[in-house]
Amino acid sequence: MSEVIENTIGFQQVLRALEYALKHSPFYQRHFSAIVPKNITPEAFRQLPFTGKEDLSQNNRDFLCVPQQQIAEYVTTSGTSGKPVTIYLTKNDLLRLAKNEKESFELIGAKPGDLFQLMTTIDKQFMAGLAYYLGVQELNAGMIRIGPGVPALQWNSILENNPAILIAVPSFLINLIDYAKQNGIDMNQTSVRSVICIGEPIREEDLSENILARRIHSDWNLELFSTYASTEMGAAFTECEAHQGGHLNEELIYLEVLDEEGNEVLHGEKGEIVISTLGTEGTPLIRYKTGDVARIYREPCACGRNSARLGPILGRKNQMIKFKGTTIFPPSIYEIFDSHSEVSCYKIEVSKDYLGHDTITILLENKIEHTPVMIEIIEECKAKLRVVPHFVFLETDYLRSQVFKNHMRKPEKIVFK
Ligand SMILES: [Zn+2]
Incomplete structure (x- = not known):
């Protein structure tokens, strides 16, 4: 009532x-x-x-x-x-x-x-x-x-x-x-x-x-x-x-x-x-x-x-990533990177290739490039996303400045280009 x-x-x-x-x-x-x-x-x-x-x-x-x-x-x-x-x-x-x-x-x-x-x-x-x-x-x-x-x-x-x-x-x-x-x-x-x-x-x-x-x-x-x-x-x-x-x-x-x-x-x-x-x-x-x-x-x-x-x-609705017939929402990507304590900062870039398909690039700290955690991350991407993104490795301070931008209210963890 x-x-x-x-x-x-x-x-x-x-x-x-x-x-x-x-x-x-x-x-x-x-x-x-x-x-x-x-x-x-x-x-x-x-x-x-x-x-x-x-x-x-x-x-x-x-x-x-x-x-x-x-x-x-x-x-x-x-x-x-x-x-x-x-x-x-x-x-x-x-x-x-x-x-x-x-x-x-x-x-x-x-x-x-x-x-x-x-x-x-x-x-x-x-x-x-x-x-x-x-x-x-x-x-x-x-x-x-x-x-x-x-x-x-x-x-x-x-x-x-x-x-x-x-x-x-x-x-x-x-x-x-x-x-x-x-x-x-x-x-x-x-x-x-x-x-x-x-x-x-x-x-x-x-x-x-x-x-x-x-x-x-x-x-x-x-x-x-x-x-x-x-x-x-x-x-x-x-x-x-x-x-x-x-x-x-x-x-x-x-x-x-x-x-x-x-x-x-x-x-x-x-x-x-x-x-x-x-x-x-x-x-x-x-x-x-x-x-x-x-x-x-x-x-x-x-x-x-x-x-x-x-x-x-x-x-x-505007953040759906279409990849080879599957749909990925960003939180499923966040989960992979948030689960590793070795990863303190990352950024996802989604862009279109020349055929108009979405491609995913992950920016990571260069200190993890040649470590066992990268092998685990690649395996998890294959298993959970059914896709291996491109990886780009950057200096920690520079990467942080690209995520925690002064004029942004939220960390910019993902960009759609
Ligand atoms: Zn309550």
Whole structure:
């Protein structure tokens, strides 16, 4: 019964969002011509055309719903054609972002007075770092903004300021572990108790820890929390302490998870994540196809909350690699390289050969070129991917600079050329 009532409330909110978009957005006026939102039924809503990444990229300014003077923040996300897409935020949208992140922090058990250390970018028009900063302030907690990279600086601050919670990309934690080992720092005697992980999955499809998470835990006893978020939705799905998928914030996002035919998938099944933003003023999105595929869990969580949860992103529709009749998603390649402790950094390049077929090149550190681990890696590629990629060996520092780029929010582990 409670689920029905919640869905009704969620539906009323998405109708308000639709009404607002139709009133203010030139794009949606064209896209949804001849719709009377007040009379629309849930069935009719599910018949509305989707909004795609291409729509947003090609008609960016037509999504804007407020006069320019009311834009408080211009954040960008990478567009489908490589051209950045701008998401315009009003002051109220910033408050919405702060509420989202505060509630994410509460899901992981953070409290007022806790100290966070931010290991991601906060400038360069990226939303994530800004959202974390606003959320920490909203929680009445504290933040040390170190930014990405530089393990020495990160450790100096951890030892000096004693933060309890790190915000980081999981593969960067491997760099922190390496540095700690080389410099005699006992990780498990520090103040750090948990990490909000962004940008990379730390769970397998069955929600158990993936190889990257297990590798971190083999050295460092801290709690890892997975998150899924995007600039377009201005909200995050964050794991609670039960680690059974990221919780939907029902006040901020109307979620649909759809199969190939556009039907909602059942509890535990996988589909494409389609979102509508609730309560946004600057750039509302209705039935926006993220291209991300994940499983949805609708039954109540062990933590007692009833909100739907999403499992790890199993693939991005635009990141499928077609190779000799087989389809490979990048996580299956990551798994091979993350499973070897000798490999501290790598990068995958996918490009087309002269026949238009995908080819895969892996950049690795030159110190592993003539070692037994390379033989194991080649065997695993044959067995698990049914393909042996090309390998290129590079100096460690140079390779790291190609993966952990200063202007990128996430490590650039894969590029499509
Ligand atoms: Zn939960």
